Amino acid sequence: MKVTLALPKGRLFEESVDLLIGKGIIKERIEEGRKLIIEKDKLKIILAKPFDVPVYVEEGVADIGIVGRDVLLEKKPKVYEFGDLGIGRCKIVVAGKENDKEKYKISPYIRVATKYPNLTKSFFEKKNVKAGIIHLNGSVELAPILGLSDFIVDLVQTGKTLRENNLIIIEEISESTGVLIGNRVSFIAKRELIVDIIRKIFSI
Numbered sequence: 728m729k730v731t732l733a734l735p736k737g738r739l740f741e742e743s744v745d746l747l748i749g750k751g752i753i754k755e756r757i758e759e760g761r762k763l764i765i766e767k768d769k770l771k772i773i774l775a776k777p778f779d780v781p782v783y784v785e786e787g788v789a790d791i792g793i794v795g796r797d798v799l800l801e802k803k804p805k806v807y808e809f810g811d812l813g814i815g816r817c818k819i820v821v822a823g824k825e826n827d828k829e830k831y832k833i834s835p836y837i838r839v840a841t842k843y844p845n846l847t848k849s850f851f852e853k854k855n856v857k858a859g860i861i862h863l864n865g866s867v868e869l870a871p872i873l874g875l876s877d878f879i880v881d882l883v884q885t886g887k888t889l890r891e892n893n894l895i896i897i898e899e900i901s902e903s904t905g906v907l908i909g910n911r912v913s914f915i916a917k918r919e920l921i922v923d924i925i926r927k928i929f930s931i
Contacts, residue, residue, distance in 0.1 A: 730913075730920050732770050733784055733792035735777040738884075739905050742814040743793045746905075750927045769920070781806060781908060790913035791921060797882050797903040801843045807914055809925050812905040819846070821898040822889050823871055823878040831878060831897050840870030841880040850880070850900050868892040 734743050740759050747753045753767050765772045773789055781804035783789040793812065797819050821839070823831060831837065840861040841847045851858035861876050868888055870876040882903060883889060883896065907928060914921055925931070 728917060728920065729766075729769055729771045730791060730917055730924060731773060731789045733773045733775050733780045733789035733794075735780050735792075735794060735798075736774050737777060738817075739777065739793060739795060739815040740774075743812075743905065746812060746814055746928070750930075752924060752927055778802065784908050784910050787910050787912055789910065790917055791907060791909045791924065793905050794908055795882075795903050796901070796906055797843065797846070799906060799908070800901065800903075801846045803845070804908070805911070807909040807911060809907040809909055810929055812907055812928070814905040815903070817882050817884045817903045818896075819843070819880065819900040819903055820883050820896045821878055821880055821900065822868075822883070822894045822896050824893065825895050827871075827877060828895075828897055834877075837878055838876040839878050839880055840867045840876035842867060842882075843880055846900070847880045868894060 734740060736759055744757055748756065753770065757765055757767060759774065763774045773783060775783055777795060777798055780792040780794040781798060781802050784792040784806050785804040795815055836857045838859040838861060839847055840863050842864060844860045844862045847860055861870065863870065867879045867881050870879055872892060889895065909921060
């Protein structure tokens with residue numbers, strides 16, 4: 728019996744692989760290429776887009792997965808969260824133009840472009856601010872530059888992309904790091920195997 732692990736392609740991938748090797752869960756490095764299913768040691772590894780990882784885990788296609796906290800806040804999947812992995816540390820922020828800082832504070836209605844429509848809606852509702860949410864999948868930094876939105880909500884690591892597009896962080900929403908999640912049924916059916924992986928990852 729093997730455990731199926733969903734790994735996110737992109738930002739978190741390299742750090743996830745480093746973690747798995749460092750904890751002795753896999754012995755050899757895997758590459759982020761065109762091959763999307765890899766058999767490695769006692770694992771079957773699925774390489775997926777970050778927003779798809781919790782879907783695969785919730786539906787039981789994967790037993791466990793590594794995913795950013797930002798994705799969990801957006802998707803709110805029905806999965807077990809086994810713990811923070813301390814990798815891929817970023818911030819979810821509201822950003823915009825420097826001269827729009829005052830507008831952000833006093834305007835009764837703002838337009839916000841984001842990859843995180845649910846998270847953004849929830850954030851501004853808690854602030855009692857009316858926000859028109861524009862859902863984008865690509866470079867959200869373009870939205871305020873082109874006049875599509877007043878502000879953006881996005882994930883920021885170094886802030887370099889914001890600076891290059893003359894945008895600044897206006898408010899921090901949350902921190903985001905990698906989280907180990909698990910399917911609820913799999914945790915019963917493959918409990919011993921999954922607990923062994925959890926113990927190795929968290930050194931317990």
